[in-house]
Amino acid sequence: MNKLRVLLVDDEIMIREGFKRLFDWEAHDCEVVGEAADGMEALAKIDTLRPDIVIMDINIPIMNGLKVIQLSRLKHPNTAFVIVSGYDDFSYCREALRLQITDYILKPVNYEEFGTCIDNLKISLFEQRVSVAAEPEKQEERTITGITRYLQEHLAEEISLSVLAEQFHLNPQYISQLFKSEIGVNFLAYLTNIRMEKAKKLLLSTSLSIAEVAEQSGYGDYRVFTKVFKKSEGVTPSQYRRDFLEAPGGAGHP
Amino acid sequence: MLRMEIALFMVLAFVASVYFSAGRKSTPLHRTFSVLLIVVLIHLLLDGVTVYTVYHLETVPRFLNDAVHRLFLGSMVLVIYLFYQYIAILVEEETGKPRRLDGPARIFLALAELGNFLLPISYTVAPEGNYSSGPYMLVPYGGVAFYLLLCAGLLAVNWKQIDQKKKRAIGAALLIEVTVCAMQGLNHAWLISGMGITLMTLSFYLTLENPDILRAELTEQKMSMLYLKSQVNPHFLYNTLDTIRIQAQLNGDKKVANLLMRLVDFFRLSVKVDRPMVSLDDELELLEAYMELMCYRYPELQCEYDIDPDLGGMQVPNFILQPIVENSLLHGLKNKGYRGQVLISARKTQDHRMEILVSDTGSGFAEGKKAAIDQMLLNFAKQPAKLEGNSIGILNVQKRIKLLCGPEYGLSYTENPTLGVTAHLLLPMKEDVQ
Structure with missing residues (x-):
């Protein structure tokens, strides 16, 4: 890259x-x-x-x-x-x-x-590329999109490089490199990102409690979730929900 | 003969017009007083009407006379019942003891009204004056005596804990009311019950706290804060601090850079003084910045948080936690060389309120200090407003909670079983103002 x-x-x-x-x-x-x-x-x-x-x-x-x-x-x-x-x-x-x-x-x-x-x-640049390229040309491209799709579907579960390695019959180091070379970020940063995206979506489109949102985004402990969320978004989950719902015209966010 | 009734009615009508035209806060005491004013006005009107009809027994039809007399006496029992209710709420507010006699008082009210409307009525024409009589008045008169006794009892039992001015005014009016009722009971033709009732109502009105006074005081405080704010452009302040922070970090001083970062956070959050209510998350963020700076200055100081995450969005009065924590530091931990811990926790109570606890492991209250603080927080409205040094102080926190959330909420202190004290902030679970 x-x-x-x-x-x-x-x-x-x-x-x-x-x-x-x-x-x-x-x-x-x-x-x-x-x-x-x-x-x-x-x-x-x-x-x-x-x-x-x-x-x-x-x-x-x-x-x-x-x-x-x-x-x-x-x-x-x-x-x-x-x-x-x-x-x-x-x-x-x-x-x-x-x-x-x-x-x-x-x-x-x-x-x-x-x-x-x-x-x-x-990550958003990567996702743009994936959505633009309907027909993935390279083998690596397919592998990484396969892995990211799998992560999207299983982000609520406990997930790690070794779980992915087993699932895709690949070497964990290789997958780690794949993330670095294809997306430019490490595996954990990617996982945190999609978990936060999921959490944001849940916060704005459902009335689930913070603990439930945490669980569905792959965090067993809502305290950890709140910390990670605050670090990534600058505000706490409840503040995030409030800011958007308060904003006129902001309620229609997907 | 009608002159006294007209005069009393006019006095109270004037009071009512002044009272209802002023901005009021909806507290139980004010609501009860509003109802009382209206009922008393109706009662005085009926008083005048009955004085006329009872002297014109031949010209006024019997059924009309009966009706106005029953209504008059019925409203009188209701008025005295409201006297009791008002005094009960007042005692509850002043002492914090819950009211327990509301149930029996209401049952008694129903019985008295029933008796008043069902039992037979008759009229006595006597040389000293006409008056209604008969069994119909026995139950209501009993009711009046019952409620007046309750009022007197409530005042007497809680005499020490009630504010001087209030207990004297209401006590004196009650004494006159009892005398008037007794005289009316001895001589039915005197028809002076309206006097005592007017006097009682006036004594309530004169001792009723005007929430506008509290509001004005807070406005003044807010203005002085805004004035301070306008002296230094906050953007200039924290933009400059931020530039210094970056320079420090470029020079390789991470520690100074971090401290400046927290200081910027603290200023950025504390310039939001123009909003009366903020979310608990905002309050905690400000507090965290403050505590991090304090913990850096005093390395043996520790701070822990235990916050129910569902409460983050609750609206609380702006700037209430930092003064409380600062108070714990200055009065509890300073004497121990800032060695110790502050624990801040927020939880839901069983009755759907929110309780924030600020607990320290400091030196605790000095001898007699707790009683003084309890007294000050209890009589918050009568304390003069003052800015204690640079801090706004716990009294101001109490005043703002009472004003913005209601009299049932507020600040109190308890002593910890082992070390230090705990501040309890009882607040409503209010998600949003809109």
């Missing part, structure tokens, strides 16, 4: 420096290809550098981040945008969701946890 190209947009040099030097881009198969300090510069750099991911502050000079996203969406529909904002105001968040940004994170940014955000991004 090619390295993902990253553009950093923030008007504060320290924030850009922090992102550049405090997050291990190398370990996440990413590469910072450029920086921009205002909206116009960001637009120009998106055109010339063609980044895969844009890390974007909303409150930037000349043109705000949301406007930049709106404009560059037209030309570069496949670019992923991650909004980083100090305004933990849900109205911003809603507008950002309407622009189909990939993720929304709040300042202060915890660089250790930012890895989860990149992992999620890779």
Whole structure:
């Protein structure tokens, strides 16, 4: 898999420096290809550098981040945008969701946890590829889609590399490598991601209690579940449910 | 002869118009008083009507006279019953003891009304004045005596625990009411029962706590907090802190970076003072940031949480946990060199409320301190508002819970069997304001 190209947009040099030097881009198969300090510069750099991911502050000079996203969406529909904002105001968040940004994170940014955000991004890129390619061309592609489908169907159960190895008659190390090479994330990050997706779906579409959601998403202990969820989504499960149900027009989320 | 009835009616009509036009909180005491006001007004109206009809026995048809007299006496029993109910609720609020006599009082009310409407009625024409008489009035008069006795008993038994101003005003009015009733009983033609009733109602009105006063005080407090908030742009504050954090981390100082991160969290969450209610999750997040910073400053301080996950979405008054925990630290653990533990737990109670416990292993209450705190929390409404140093203080927490959730909720303290004290916050299980 090619390295993902990253553009950093923030008007504060320290924030850009922090992102550049405090997050291990190398370990996440990413590469910072450029920086921009205002909206116009960001637009120009998106055109010339063609980044895969844009890390974007909303409150930037000349043109705000949301406007930049709106404009560059037209030309570069496949670019992923991650909004980083100090305004933990849900109205911003809603507008950002309407622009189909990939993720929304709040300042202060915890660089250790930012890895989860990149992992999620890779997984959604992978899922995009799978859904686009109706006919998988390569053998490996079929294996990984088979494994991910199996995981989707069995995520409520106790699952590990060795369980997968038995199921698919493959070496656990090989499966581990497959995840790394095909999706770009390790097995556990992938499993956590799909479990969180399932949990979010259950939180918004059912009235199951938090403990029941935890169980159906593969967590026997709701305390562990709440911790993992908070770490991945920034809010607790009950807060997540509330935020979305409260938002006007947000209730129709699948 | 009718002049007194008209005057009394006008006095109470004026009271009612003032009372009903003011913004009120719906508490049992206020609800009872509202009903009482209306019933007393009807009663005084009937009082005037009966005084007229009883002096015109020849011109007013008998059935009409009977009807107004029975209605008049019926409303009188109801009024005195409501006096009892009001005093019972007041005693319950002031002492915390549950009311137990409501059942018998209601049965008695039904019996008295039945007797009043079924037993035969007659009229006495005497030189000193006309009045209704006969067996129909025996049961209601018994009822009046019964309720007045109950009222007096309730006041006397709980005399020490009731607020000075209230017990004096209501006690004096009750004494006059008993005297008036006794005089009316001795001389039926005097027709002065309305006086005692008006006086009682007035004494209730004058001692009734106006929730608007509490509300105004809180508004003032909120304004001063907003003022503080406006002095420093919070975004400037935490954006700058965040820049310093990144610089620290770039310099390789992870520890300082983490502390600044938590400080930013603390500020970010505490600038939400403009919302009266927040979710329990929000409160806990603020508390966690605060405790992490404190635990860093005092490494032997520990903090644990045991929160029922279903309660995370419950709405609680903003900024109630941090002051309580800060209080535990300053008054319990500081004296022990900040060595010890704070345990924060939240659970559902059996009667569908929520209880949050803040338990510390501190030095506990000093001699006599618990009684003083209990007294202060019990008489929260009469304590002057003050900001204790930088903290808002437990009294303010109590006031806001009472105002925003209702008088049945609130803060109390108990001593732990082994070490330290536990703060109990009793709150409603309210999912959302909308």
